[in-house]
Amino acid sequence: MAEHSLRAEGISATLDLAVGHIADLTIALDGRTLQPLHRAPWIDTPDxxxxxxxxxARLSGDFLCAPFSSSDVEEAPLHGWPANSAWELLSDEPFDGGRRASFRLQRKVMGATVKKTLVLRDGHPFLYQEHSFTGGAGAISAAHHPITEMRDGGRLAFSPKRLAATPDGAPEPDPVRGESLLAYPARSTDLTRFPTANGRTIDLTCYSASLRHEDFVTLVEAFHGGMGWTAVARAAEQDVVLVLKNPSEFPVTMLWISNGGRYYAPWNGRSGVLGIEDGRTVLGHAASLGDNWLKREGVETTFPLGGTVTFRQIIGALPSESGEAPSLVAGAEGKLRLSFADGTSRMVPFDDGFLRIGTST
Structure with missing residues (x-):
């Protein structure tokens, strides 16, 4: 399958042009080589x-979902054509101390032309992404779909969230095919005490390597005026994976917890995957367009089409042996600062203007 790679000092990224997924993101920092994104083990296997x-079939790293989940307005596969069909390279050129590559989806979505731009900067341990929709009619739900591997679990931390909620039905209700742990539907304003199906609670900030389950939960951003962030301190990998957003563009973060809870092919009970899916959506295109629980919470679930709409996202990683997730992540003056509960902090080069915090789409 065709791929396109771009590189800057200390970082490289590869796009699978067949489906628009990030096939690889490799970061060299502090004498370490970090690969924060998961690539499904069944890619290019027979049967x-x-x-x-x-x-x-080619599930990798991160990709654009448009719509998110069911394509039940305009016919397309799960997560839409941007996640399932070919992209073409438009340009790859030096850019502001790094590289910038642009791609176009070879299909249209609701009549709109979709472009993807990837930016790497020398010395920055981050992949900067922008997507744009030009033209079209109606509205589209959208989300990013970063996936990180959690071989031995880890700890999660987030920018302030208003609440967490599960949808009406569990991902795996049939015990022959799999198992889910959380209660459906359920909600909590305390991420460390989310209801489970057995009447207990679980800490959503802890990814346990020993609990076997398939679950999906939506976190709604609080009104804090800053950058939205998710930080994942991975135990086996000894790093902190970061996924950063503008909450005015992506007001929710959806967690896909896939830790051996699907028994059927191609999953086959494989463990240790976490999706960190920032979006403007509920489950399904039609549901996102209509009345839904997020709209009743005052949260937008689609982007209007017709002109040009753009949104951005950042993925990165830093070495960390502590196993602790940061208590605060903030950008300023060309740096990203991670602050930890023990009083320590870490700063790395960062484009603090990229996410356009304080603006809306």
Whole structure:
């Protein structure tokens, strides 16, 4: 399959052009080589289940979902054509001390032309991404879909969240096919005490390597005026994975917890995957367009089409042996600062203007 790679000092990224997924992100920092994104072990293996969407057959790293989940307005596979069909390279050129590459989806979404721009900067341990929709009609839900591997679990931390909620139905209700741990539907304003199906609670900030389950929960951003962030301190990998957003563009962060809770192919009970999916959406395009629980919370669930709409996201990673997630992540004056509960902090080069905090789409 065709791929396109770009590189800057200390970082490289590769896009799978068949489906628009980030096939690899490699960061060299402090004498370490970090690979924060997961790539499904079944890619390019024979005998995948018939009818499996291309985006699942080639599941990698991060990709654009448009719409998120079911394509039940305009016919397309799960997560839409941007996650399941070909992209073409438009340009790859030096840019502001690094590289910038642009790509165009070869299909249209609701009549809109979709572009992807990837930026790497020398010495920055981050992949900067922008997507744009030009033209079209109606509205589209959208989300990013970063996936990180959690071989031995880890700790999670977030920018302030208003609440966490599960949808009406569990991802795996049939015990023959899999198992889910959380209660459905349920909600909590305390991420460390989320209801489970057995009447207890679980800490959503802890990814346990020993609990076998398949779950999905949506975190709604609080009104704090700053950057939205998720930090994942991975135990086995000894790093902190960062996913950063502008909450005015992506007001929710959805966690896909896939730790051996799907028994059927191609998952086959494989463990240790976490999706950190920032979006403007609920489950399904039609549901996002209509009345839904997030709209009743005052949260937008689609982007209007017709002109040009753009949104941005950042993925990165830093070495860390403490196993602790930061208590605060903030950008200023060309740096990103991670502050920890023990009083220590870490600063790295960062484009603090990229996410356009204080503006809206």
């Amino acid at each position: 995948l289940p018939a009818g499996l969407p291309a985006g699942q």
